Amino acid sequence: MHNQVNERIGQVRNLLKSLSLDALIIPTADPHLSEYIDPHYAVRQWLSGFTGSTGNLIIATTGSSLFTDSRYWVQAQRQLSETEVTLTKVEGSFIDAECVWLKEHLSKGSKVGVYGAYISDTEATSLKEKLNKAEIILEILEQDPIDSLWTNRPPLTFHPIFEHKVSPRTTEEKLSLLKPLVVKSGAKKLLLSSLEDIAWLSNLRGKDLPGTPVFYSYGIFDVDAGLTLFINEKALPIPLGLSLVLRNINFQNYEDLPKYLENLANEKILYSPGTTNALVTSKLKKYGCPIKIENPVELLRAQKSITEIQLFRKAMEKDGVALCKFFCWLDENKNSGQLTERSVADKLFEFRKQQPGFLYPSFATISAFGANAALPHYQPDEEKPVKIQGNGFLLIDSGAQFPEGTTDITRTVLVGEASEQMKEDYTAVLRANICLAKTIFPNLIPSQALDAIARAPIWQNFVNYGHGTGHGVGFFLNVHEGPQRISYPRATDEADGIISNATRMRAGMVTSNEPGIYREGQWGIRIENLLANIPSKCTAFGEFLKFETLTLCPIELDSVNLKRLQADEINWINAYHMRVWEVLSPKLGNDVKTLDWLKKKTKPIC
């Protein structure tokens, strides 16, 4: 493998010569800038041998380097050893780190290429500007140069598209929300490039990406002509195609977008530079009159309707049943010394699979034991199975895709015995989770502002965690979605933080609540539930929202130092557990073992 990496990089260098380039940037991306990508787009992995989900590769005539963040430093170091590729540890902005490297490795007047389909317009513009300052030229390539080298490249598979039948809002209703936003921005057309936006608007889903049930497509929303989808027509079952026509949704072939754009005849067209790739953008600029807009669909889909929240509750019931069966099984077996991180994750998948409508996990399960759990995004190593034995925390972060909603939950289970410090940490994380969960807050408050409420009990112990407290969650869509997020700019972030209007909390948003504590080389703890923003009360001081904890699964209390909990925190736990029992126990049928376990786990404390 390692010789292969160097060999492939050598081939890229030959390519560079023929393209008159001094370096090539290979981002990890697909043309829709999706979070999770298909193996067809795993160009960076094929070239470097690094298998992590995040990382950009630069191959220059004078060297090569992989850029990735702290989650992957250990893994990258191992996978890149014995290759010529160096590791550049990125702590802030990837673009900044890449520019620093390029300036060091290239002379003035050098040319750097990047395939335009793998980089957003926003990123391309920023990269271009920053390189320009060093008198380095960025060239947006119209073809993927690696395609010619990668002879056995996996083909792109278009899975059958299906209808999201339980969606309570019709495409028509959704377009009627979108229309005024488009009109207000001074155009009649909006280009849709994010797969989540298209799936949400069309009430269609697919299986083209791991984790997120979307299908490859572009879209055009024309306020007069309605919605046109550019999809692989072979992926569209004929009856569904007919029903789309009846629903007034036009479709063309996926490959025909360029042709469509070439016929724009200078017409105004809105596009979101953060979710549109540079290649499509250059077409827009050449043939149309593109107007930048902050993605208007993202904010619409973040605000789930009352019925959608009701469906989310159903998804949580299904997930909750699977989770109870799993954690009951785990409690029985966790001290056997026979389990591995991987076997535990597989078992959880088995239980989820039994639930009706389960499509697939919403992301690769994190099952991390002992010191491994201190890496917040650790995933079980395929090569070296890790046994669960001795004293330690087992952290399991997982999620499912149900048509009724996307789930994402973390529980941290004690194996063996907990030290006093482990208990202190676990208790602080639990308090953080509860403090946020019981917060009442004004409608339209910037979501970032709530972060400190969760962190305060953890800071009190002179501890902190390096990730955000919460991310938005999609409705049978991406487990990570914007625009709201519960986090603040960290001390290591050089850039200024911007609190945009879109990130304000609104009714119907679903956000994760996942504080944690990670002690390097020792243990990691995270407790995660999903929260829905529910209208609470309107007073002379305005409208207030409250959180409803949607996730239904007992919270492990074995490692809690009960003396540290405030009275209202104990009340919260008891009320939550009572609800978990009341909702889930009738769903467990005659699974007496799990029922007994649930009864025990939801017993009131103090």
Add this chain to the structure above:
Amino acid sequence: MHNQVNERIGQVRNLLKSLSLDALIIPTADPHLSEYIDPHYAVRQWLSGFTGSTGNLIIATTGSSLFTDSRYWVQAQRQLSETEVTLTKVEGSFIDAECVWLKEHLSKGSKVGVYGAYISDTEATSLKEKLNKAEIILEILEQDPIDSLWTNRPPLTFHPIFEHKVSPRTTEEKLSLLKPLVVKSGAKKLLLSSLEDIAWLSNLRGKDLPGTPVFYSYGIFDVDAGLTLFINEKALPIPLGLSLVLRNINFQNYEDLPKYLENLANEKILYSPGTTNALVTSKLKKYGCPIKIENPVELLRAQKSITEIQLFRKAMEKDGVALCKFFCWLDENKNSGQLTERSVADKLFEFRKQQPGFLYPSFATISAFGANAALPHYQPDEEKPVKIQGNGFLLIDSGAQFPEGTTDITRTVLVGEASEQMKEDYTAVLRANICLAKTIFPNLIPSQALDAIARAPIWQNFVNYGHGTGHGVGFFLNVHEGPQRISYPRATDEADGIISNATRMRAGMVTSNEPGIYREGQWGIRIENLLANIPSKCTAFGEFLKFETLTLCPIELDSVNLKRLQADEINWINAYHMRVWEVLSPKLGNDVKTLDWLKKKTKPIC
């Protein structure tokens, strides 16, 4: 008065004609863009009759309007009645509101003037751009057009400059902190225009402004030649002048800045566009090569040294003694029915005046009873004294300038009896204050992030307050200073909030902690102490800071619903009161009455 207003506005209209203008903007400002201004610069007040501290006047050929925020709407309405001036209620940006008004009242191609000394470069640029979009031209005037009309205009008084002798850091030390920031920005010279910056750097103070002990001046810091001050030389006592020369500080006459700028010969010079007026900026652009910089002195002076914090504690002792004597007196007399809002404020001034080194109040005392206290920045009406009688809260927000530090404190005292709702509100405000005061937080956290920690206990009751939770406080300087502030962008703010690097919390910053609840037409409650950022502990998770509550004065507990307090909140109150007793009681000498009062007020609860 009212006829006079219309008459003066008529004279301005004649002026407009002779200047070929269609409107004139009269901001409330001085050439240094100070928060509090000298009567000499009260042009807007002279023209409109409105006496509030904030408000801009626009006189157009087609109408006139005063722009002010919610604090002053009632007062403005009264003072403008029977004049032609309309009131424009500003809820967001003044510039936006003014642009809307100008667009409504002027036709395309119109010309609007503003005297360049009364507007910052930032504001002038923004105003120009926004008016340009409506094809209205902004003209920066080089002379104050009102000067010719205002025949008995109070002259500008230059009070004697004095040394800030207790300042533990020398000018040399401060310049050595500033120098690398200037060099890094690619210039050798920095223009100083903010009076606070100059006073802080030079360790000089004055009495030219109400509230803030500064003196009219400009400054040039040249990394080679050192500091040059442009001051009124008559205001500089000869011995002090000599000592400045010995300290390597050059000085020129206040009026000679333009001459200096005219000799810049295109040299690079840094300036802060937010604190430099448009007139000076235009000179910079004409004769120098100006480079914009975010005011580097502001962040330096916000970070008080350990010795400066030690001095702050001394200032708090002095203020604490005066406050105890005052509140003891108030408790004795508050139910007499004889006090007025004004007489109470006067009495507080009397007690403060007795403290050694007291210069003057750091701002006009807010003494507000009953429903008046619901206006967060209410000030006792000069014309109609308000008697303190019946049931209600008396809110007193005041501060002092001592050479050892600037103080700012609010206490809310119960007169008569409190209803259950009053107690609920008072308790929530107290909890908010304590929750923030006991927070431990990571070094360099954005100050805005802490806001929700104070608000959470108030939100819990479906209540909120419309002002920030905390502002920076100067070291014998302005009671309001940046860059840190504990606040978040409100739902009514249209603009996006920017969390800049400068607003991060750093050791030595002093910030107010002043949550409140205001029920229109009923009561207002605010509890305010000053907090210092003190290094607390360094762990594997980084450096942590804690707050030290600097202010020393018992917190009223008569209106507290003790059952609502958490155990750690009660502990905080008892510890704080014990410290107040221990520090202040020895300073009260043989004032037995106050000692008894203090003993009672600081007795542990529960």
